[in-house]
Amino acid sequence: MARPDLLRALELAAAIAVIVAISLFGSIVLSAIANGIAIFMVFGAGLVAGLLGQIGEALNSDSLNTIANVASWALPFEALYQDALNRITADTAGFTKVALSLGPFGGAQPAGAWLYPYVVGYFAVLAAIGLWAFNRKDL
Numbered sequence: 001m002a003r004p005d006l007l008r009a010l011e012l013a014a015a016i017a018v019i020v021a022i023s024l025f026g027s028i029v030l031s032a033i034a035n036g037i038a039i040f041m042v043f044g045a046g047l048v049a050g051l052l053g054q055i056g057e058a059l060n061s062d063s064l065n066t067i068a069n070v071a072s073w074a075l076p077f078e079a080l081y082q083d084a085l086n087r088i089t090a091d092t093a094g095f096t097k098v099a100l101s102l103g104p105f106g107g108a109q110p111a112g113a114w115l116y117p118y119v120v121g122y123f124a125v126l127a128a129i130g131l132w133a134f135n136r137k138d139l
Helices: 004-029 032-059 062-074 076-088 094-102 115-136
Strands: none
Touching: 004 032, 004 076, 004 115, 032 062, 032 076, 062 076, 076 115
């Protein structure tokens, strides 16, 4: 069985790979500057969604929690980050757990068993659409 700290690192690496895949896809259909701006906005949207989820949890707001959940599935790097943060803070207790689980950009949430197959499917869909778009380009 794999070590827990290795799983945490792999989960964070997968989150980075999702950002890279979105960036690579964007580079097919956008110019360099537009792609950089778009990826920055996508990354920011994911981080803000995580923060909204924490605010929604603190305020007991169903609409904020729904927005955060939808954003986590639309941008799975956020769900991977939250699940990795949840695994990292699982063994802590007291104030340290509260401080760490909030995180700088959203909090620790368990993702569930469907996250990993979803991420693989997300990569496959991005690759398929990217190949289709690249084949249509007039080089």
